[in-house]
Amino acid sequence: MPAGKMHADEPDIDAALVRRLVAAQFPHWAGLPVKPVDSVGTSNAMYRLGEDKVVRLPRIAGAAQDIGAERLWLPRLAPSLPVAIPEPLGQGAPGEGYPWPWSVLRWLDGENPARGRLPDPGRLARDLAQFVTALHRIDPAGGPASYRSESLAERDGSIRRAIEALSGSLDADAVTAAWDADRQAEAWPGPAVWIHADLQPGNLLVADGGLSAVIDFGCAGLGDPAVDLIAAWYVLPRQARDTFRAGVGADGAAWARGRAWALSVALMEADYYGETNPAMAATARYVIGEVLADHAARSA
Numbered sequence: 001m002p003a004g005k006m007h008a009d010e011p012d013i014d015a016a017l018v019r020r021l022v023a024a025q026f027p028h029w030a031g032l033p034v035k036p037v038d039s040v041g042t043s044n045a046m047y048r049l050g051e052d053k054v055v056r057l058p059r060i061a062g063a064a065q066d067i068g069a070e071r072l073w074l075p076r077l078a079p080s081l082p083v084a085i086p087e088p089l090g091q092g093a094p095g096e097g098y099p100w101p102w103s104v105l106r107w108l109d110g111e112n113p114a115r116g117r118l119p120d121p122g123r124l125a126r127d128l129a130q131f132v133t134a135l136h137r138i139d140p141a142g143g144p145a146s147y148r149s150e151s152l153a154e155r156d157g158s159i160r161r162a163i164e165a166l167s168g169s170l171d172a173d174a175v176t177a178a179w180d181a182d183r184q185a186e187a188w189p190g191p192a193v194w195i196h197a198d199l200q201p202g203n204l205l206v207a208d209g210g211l212s213a214v215i216d217f218g219c220a221g222l223g224d225p226a227v228d229l230i231a232a233w234y235v236l237p238r239q240a241r242d243t244f245r246a247g248v249g250a251d252g253a254a255w256a257r258g259r260a261w262a263l264s265v266a267l268m269e270a271d272y273y274g275e276t277n278p279a280m281a282a283t284a285r286y287v288i289g290e291v292l293a294d295h296a297a298r299s300a
Helices: 015-025 066-080 121-136 152-165 172-183 225-234 238-248 252-272 278-299
Strands: 034-036 044-049 053-058 088-092 102-106 193-195 204-207 210-214 221-223
Touching: 015 034, 015 044, 015 053, 015 088, 066 088, 066 102, 066 121, 121 193, 121 210, 121 225, 121 238, 152 172, 152 252, 172 252, 172 278, 193 225, 225 238, 225 252, 225 278, 252 278
Parallel strands: none
Antiparallel strands: 034 044, 044 053, 053 102, 088 102, 193 221, 204 210
16 A cells, blocks of 8 residues: 555555545635645545645545535534534535535544643543533434444444454454453434434644544444444543533443443554554554453453
């Protein structure tokens, strides 16, 4: 795979391409400075355009399919949410050798939450719970299925393959036992609700100690609300998880499903991005460790 790319079929993307695309399709923004955004994101490359805009170019065909859905649904979701989410400003077309649709969004200030350096984990836990609760209450009528709308049982085969692929670098027996314990939790009994489905540090922005924005809704849609509980293990330290759980009102079955989702996502990421995105792989391995610690504490 070419250096700097995370996917085998990823097109060449750089600031020069962004300048050409903007100049050709949004001439009123031509001449604005273009700067790459440092991000661990895997589906899109982002470039800041001027002071208040960001250009988002999909790295893979699947992400390109999200452009239209985000343009439709983000403005409908935003009024019901307690923090900012991306605001579409324009949709670009293929051109200049780039093969897919792309988007221009409003720039949102803030920083990704950093593991071990959260100024107020309890506040972030409460803010996340407020966001998740508000999102899950939005009328689901007409909403699309989430990227992660399948059941845990349907993920079983791919998760076992990921465990096998990683068996040389983790305790495969312990991971398998944790997966088996949580994936058998009682299924979500209600109708599907709106979920973000990817509440990881790279998709959250914090400012002044609190949650200021949630970004990247490429996985969003209708599904099991427990999917959004992955934030407990991906974002929050252990001492703040109970605050988050109380805020979202998760019962034992939901919490177990959320932990299974966190483990499954982390296993897939640790396997796929082990060489191409070390930062994401490191976060994934941290999550695996936290899930195993949870199970060890329960059985102690």
